[in-house]
Amino acid sequence: MTRHVVTLNAGSSSIKFALFVADDGGVSPLALGLAEMAGDQRRMKVRDHSGATICNEVWSQADGAAFHPEALKRILSWQRDAFPEADVGAVGHRVVHGGVRYDAPVIITDEVTNRLQELAPLAPLHEPHNLAGIHAARNAWPYACQVACFDTAFHRNHPFVNDVFALPRKYYDEGVRRYGFHGLSYEYVAMRLGEISPSHAAGRVVVAHLGNGASMCAIKNGQSVASSMGFTALDGLPMGTRCGQLDPGVVLYLMQEKKLGADEISNLLYKESGLKGLSGVSHDMREIEASNTPEAREAIDYFVFRIRRELGGLAAVLQGIDAIVFCGGIGENAWRVRERVLDGMEWLGVDLDREANELNREIISSRDSPVRVFVIPTNEEQMIARHTFALASARANVPA
Secondary structure: OOOEEEEEEEOEEEEEEEEEEEEOOOOEEEEEEHHHHHHHHEEEEEEEEOOOOEEEEEEOOOOOHHHHHHHHHHHHHHHHHHHOOOOOOEEEEOOOOOOOOOOOOOOOOEEEEEEHHHHHOOOOHHHHHHHHHHHHHHHOOOOOEEEEOOOOOHHHOOOHHOOOOOOHHHHHHOOOOOOOOOOHHHHHHHHHHHHHHHHHHHHHHHHEOOOOOOOEEEEEOOEEEOOOOOOOOOOOOOOOOOOOOOOOHHHHHHHHHOOOHHHHHHHHHHOOOHHHHOOOOOHHHHHHHOOOOOOHHHHHHHHHHHHHOOOHHHHHHHEEEEEOEEEEEHHHOOOOHHHHHHHHHHHHHOOHHHHHHHOOOOOOOOOOOEEEEOOOOOOOHHHHHHHHHHHHHHHHOOOO
């Protein structure tokens, strides 16, 4: 039986990780950590289950050194030193893109990693790092059950109209579809909403996952029915460094008139656009809000506008809304952004409790609001650990 579970969640600029212990048929966190880039500085902080800091490392970027390999090495070293007796029987990995094939978590084999490698061009900011984490973990724990948990899986049962582009049908058959992302976050939030308010979880819910990556999802009776993201994690809302929704004619213009190559366009759309490109200040909402430049204000204006526009569209898909949930780094902490998103939304049934919103309370709508608004911290690691423990336990119970 699996005793400890490690989770690795490698994003474009950070790696979240955690160590869980199995208990009473489930998993509980022992330690939660984050390694991230901050300019030229790299840092790693780990907290125990009570929130106390048990590790706080800072290191400088070495010339030409990539962040992810160095961070993974430090994470693995920390785990061995801090919990030398940990019996790691399973490792769960967040994998951003599962394509058409993977609509549920799977045990990782060489065949699976080869197929995931083929999907890397569809999520270039994430999939290579997800795969790097898989390779590192397989070397560190060669006898552990390795499990891939997909951000796209939660959305794989969308209706056809929410899954297709108006291209010749052969491309859809080849896998050119709207996949949606942040599925592990949405799955966790839907589960938590069911614990907090079962009646709302069984209804029509729009979840706004707002962070360095940002998207929105329409959920009906716990099932995803529409997402703001599409074929890649570029679509929909503007993000920290990603452009969000873009007329494909702009890409043609950049190619034909500006003579940009594919790599240059990819770098522009994934790494130099979004809040960073618009503000000229930073990809970090905290730094943008602290800035007094007109460009910073306009970047926030556009971010809010696109959220409000997507909210209206998802309300139409659901034919009304019973609840709205904010999650992610911005969604959970940037009360001014939430206030601006919901300002004037009485027509949709939202009556904001401004004091509760400023205090980041769990419910930020008024008592009489027809639409209930929640702030629910997401926990992708918990979702990954649950899936991983379930698969590892099932494999262990299969007779040889």
